[in-house]
Amino acid sequence: MNDTPGWASPGSAPSEGPEGQESTPPSDQRDGRPSDSGVQWSKDQPPAGQWTAPTRQSPGQTPPPPPPGPGAPGPTGWNAPTTHPGGYPGPGGWGTGWGGPPPAAKPGIIPLRPLGVGEILDGAVSTMRTHWRTVLGISLAVAVVVEIITVVVQGLLLNDASTDAIGDPNASFDEVSRALGDSMTASAAVYAISVLGTVIATALLTTVTSRAILGTSVTPGEAWRDARPQLLRLFGLILLLTLILVGIVVGGVLPGVAVAASGGGSAAGVGLTLLGFLGAGVVAVWLAVRFSLAPPALMLEKQGIKKSMGRSVKLVRGSWWRVFGIQLLGMIISSILSMIVVVPFALIGAAVGDGGMSGFLTDPAVAYDWTYLIITGVGAVIGYMITFPITAGVSVLLYVDQRIRREALDLELARAAGLQDYGTSGTTPGS
Known part of the structure; x- marks a missing residue:
């Protein structure tokens, strides 16, 4: 019980005496009614077992436990929330007596919180699902545009007899060189x-996702x-990031290649190349993740390449x-879904192409047959x-999530x- 004047804990009976006056029930009560001695108690008393009057602490008696602090269950089973200055729940959390914290606003596809x-x-x-037409x-x-150009x-370039020279041990140097050149050009x-x-799909879908967050x-x-x-900036950003990552990997394997080419030993060169590739790969992955939110930052904040990075x-x-x-x-989920779609089309293309499935497995040139390319192209379109x-x-939602966690972007999104009244009445920002 809190004896502070002017305050009553939720669920307790209102006091009938003067505010702040402490009263002790008499010990000689008969039939639940107070006697005439001492303080006069009201005739309307709560049923027995539902309320306990405050008692004075006798000498040597163990003091009662302190009142619950922030986050501990209160008299009615509700945990008072402790919040950080930004409105986010603190270590005390929320109780479950009243069903937890108020839900965050959700104008669109995500709730406005971390x-x-x-x-x-x-x-x-x-x-x-919501904006499927767009x-x-x-x-x-x-x-469709990408796959038409790819198939053509x-x-x-590859549906030619010269491609057979790549795996033909009797082919001349000129034939092999031409086949490799055609393959590299096509790739x-x-x-x-x-x-x-x-780049184009990412730019357009970034705009769609950002509007879907607002429910529009x-x-x-x-x-x-x-x-x-x-x-153009997005294309330049992706091209720059690609060159940086490829340059790191190439720089990592160059020492090993140089050692092998200089006659320093094939085993040493291979080992150094493998070690350099692994080290450069780790650095490339680390940088790729650090710059992975640059495209949505460039598109949504209208930043330049350097600032978005x-x-x-x-x-x-x-x-x-x-x-x-x-x-x-x-990436794993999208790749699995893409394979589920693309693989059946590839098998169908191999089966109906020249030579059938057996010819596809024995002759690599069948993979560049027009029938096979068209059928697999249809599967690739569905996969895309x-x-x-x-x-x-x-990518966009991860960017928004990081900004909500660091910059309280949920407040700006709510206003948009x-x-x-988000964050001031009835809603809890970041909850």
């Missing part, structure tokens, strides 16, 4: 087209108009393993329609969504 791994993945899928329309358009390039062209398509929809045309001014480093600092794990999980939204959605 997100868990499942909520980030669910948010990416919810974007596809998401699938953008993904389908980009995937591979069919024209470079396919990679460039894939990167360009990924956007048409493909609106997404294009919003993302177009940043497309700096923003990513700031947001990832102290959360490298978490960002790495969520990004890796998103699944992977584009997931990878872009995970029209929740004017």
